[in-house]
Amino acid sequence: QHVPYSPPSYPEEMMLQRSEEFYTLLNQRRSVRFISPKPVPREVIDNVIRTAGTAPSGAHTEPWTFVVVSDPEMKHKIRQVVEEEEEVNYRQRMGDKWVNDLAKFKTNWIKDYLDVAPYLVLIFKQTYGILPNGKKRTHYYNEISVSISCGILLAALQNVGLVTVTSTPLNCGPQLRVLLKRPVNEKLLMLLPVGYPAADATVPDLKRKPLDDIMVRI
Amino acid sequence: QHVPYSPPSYPEEMMLQRSEEFYTLLNQRRSVRFISPKPVPREVIDNVIRTAGTAPSGAHTEPWTFVVVSDPEMKHKIRQVVEEEEEVNYRQRMGDKWVNDLAKFKTNWIKDYLDVAPYLVLIFKQTYGILPNGKKRTHYYNEISVSISCGILLAALQNVGLVTVTSTPLNCGPQLRVLLKRPVNEKLLMLLPVGYPAADATVPDLKRKPLDDIMVRI
Ligand SMILES: Cc1cc2nc3c(=O)[nH]c(=O)nc-3n(C[C@H](O)[C@H](O)[C@H](O)COP(=O)(O)O)c2cc1C
Ligand SMILES: Cc1cc2nc3c(=O)[nH]c(=O)nc-3n(C[C@H](O)[C@H](O)[C@H](O)COP(=O)(O)O)c2cc1C
Numbered sequence: 001q002h003v004p005y006s007p008p009s010y011p012e013e014m015m016l017q018r019s020e021e022f023y024t025l026l027n028q029r030r031s032v033r034f035i036s037p038k039p040v041p042r043e044v045i046d047n048v049i050r051t052a053g054t055a056p057s058g059a060h061t062e063p064w065t066f067v068v069v070s071d072p073e074m075k076h077k078i079r080q081v082v083e084e085e086e087e088v089n090y091r092q093r094m095g096d097k098w099v100n101d102l103a104k105f106k107t108n109w110i111k112d113y114l115d116v117a118p119y120l121v122l123i124f125k126q127t128y129g130i131l132p133n134g135k136k137r138t139h140y141y142n143e144i145s146v147s148i149s150c151g152i153l154l155a156a157l158q159n160v161g162l163v164t165v166t167s168t169p170l171n172c173g174p175q176l177r178v179l180l181k182r183p184v185n186e187k188l189l190m191l192l193p194v195g196y197p198a199a200d201a202t203v204p205d206l207k208r209k210p211l212d213d214i215m216v217r218i
Numbered sequence: 219q220h221v222p223y224s225p226p227s228y229p230e231e232m233m234l235q236r237s238e239e240f241y242t243l244l245n246q247r248r249s250v251r252f253i254s255p256k257p258v259p260r261e262v263i264d265n266v267i268r269t270a271g272t273a274p275s276g277a278h279t280e281p282w283t284f285v286v287v288s289d290p291e292m293k294h295k296i297r298q299v300v301e302e303e304e305e306v307n308y309r310q311r312m313g314d315k316w317v318n319d320l321a322k323f324k325t326n327w328i329k330d331y332l333d334v335a336p337y338l339v340l341i342f343k344q345t346y347g348i349l350p351n352g353k354k355r356t357h358y359y360n361e362i363s364v365s366i367s368c369g370i371l372l373a374a375l376q377n378v379g380l381v382t383v384t385s386t387p388l389n390c391g392p393q394l395r396v397l398l399k400r401p402v403n404e405k406l407l408m409l410l411p412v413g414y415p416a417a418d419a420t421v422p423d424l425k426r427k428p429l430d431d432i433m434v435r436i
Contacts, residue, residue, distance in 0.1 A: 019265035047237035151369020202220035
């Protein structure tokens with residue numbers, strides 16, 4: 001069951017131009033922690049999630065579930081869980097060093113965006129699957145696959161002018177799984193608030209490493 | 219040191235159109251194991267790696283190194299390491315179940331593409347960094363961050379009409395790290411052969427899950 005494959009191809013000059021334009025677009029991506037309450041068309045979010053679902057995965061297990069929350073009450077419950085745990089994270093679990101490493105981001109455990117953003121996307125990894133005969137199906141490299149899918153999701157958001165902040169809420173997974181009624185084979189990997197940036201949004205003044213610091217030619 | 223942020227924004231109709239086009243583009247991505255030896259412009263690869271380097275990372279640690287190999291001798295040495303280990307993986311380490319799960323992909327331990335592809339991109343995660351004072355710097359969530367970056371890299375390749383197969387060569391990491399002279403804080407996460415698809419390239423006839431199987435609305 002192999003089939004021929006011939007994807008779109010472009011002349012060299014156009015490849016170069018496309019590669020530059022895509023870099024310029026993605027290089028404008030920033031983690032934004034100030035999100036506007038302005039509504040976002042549902043179809044756009046659907047397409048973004050569809051796009052994330054095109055990611056490769058170990059043995060094509062597609063081990064991802066995207067829970068997209070727009071209900072204000074549920075968003076608020078999620079905020080309560082996250083802020084409660086994050087306060088303990090900052091005060092106790094993370095330790096001085098980690099908290100210090102985060103100082104420049106001016107982040108803390110208060111997360112308005114969990115109420116304000118029109119959508120919260122909670123990304124679960126399926127640590128195993130269930131076969132029709134009820135047996136467990138191994139999901140090879142599920143965390144890597146789901147993270148790759150998250151990278152594609154971020155590109156899709158940037159492509160439509162929406163923003164998010166990639167977050168991994170430490171210790172909130174079990175409670176949020178139960179709150180969202182996800183099965184035990186699913187584990188929370190990431191929580192992304194999604195929307196337009198707030199009109200007065202600011203971001204930490206970070207620089208990215210130049211190419212020569214991240215690439216080695218052999 | 220926070221600065222204002224206002225990224226590109228589009229009217230709703232254009233957002234919808236852009237989201238559809240990006241989905242269509244990315245949905246054409248497939249893992250391709252038959253790669254053409256046709257040379258690929260170096261600048262395009264540089265831009266693809268630059269784009270991968272725009273990914274978010276835990277505490278902005280940017281914990282990735284992209285080793286881009288075009289030297290034929292080095293490619294061949296990499297092939298020898300990978301094939302030797304992969305033969306043991308298939309025959310012994312992976313077990314019948316895993317090998318069976320892979321049967322539909324018709325993959326085995328022979329990997330011509332490691333000689334043939336114009337570029338091999340070996341993605342290393344930096345498990346920790348070294349501070350100017352010589353102390354170790356923790357790289358929070360380095361594997362997730364590097365995998366996200368890999369997702370963005372895949373989108374960038376697809377955008378220019380190049381193909382790859384995302385692979386995680388089991389047990390080859392330590393040998394390839396030494397072969398490529400990478401420091402001990404770096405661990406091989408992924409190996410991506412990159413090029414145009416071969417004229418007669420085929421891919422397994424897989425389907426992707428529909429949106430309702432991967433997304434839950436609340
Ligand atoms: C983390 C990860 C590891 C993978 N490892 C291999 C591998 O070692 N060899 C291989 O041929 N394909 C590998 N693949 C590719 C998958 O088999 C492929 O993504 C899946 O079958 C879906 O096909 P598609 O990418 O064409 O959509 C891997 C994919 C991921 C995400
Ligand atoms: C795996 C991962 C976890 C992250 N966790 C958090 C988080 O919990 N809270 C937060 O505010 N930012 C989080 N970030 C965002 C990073 O701080 C941000 O990506 C980094 O500072 C670089 O900034 P940029 O995304 O604007 O380029 C996380 C990013 C990644 C990739």
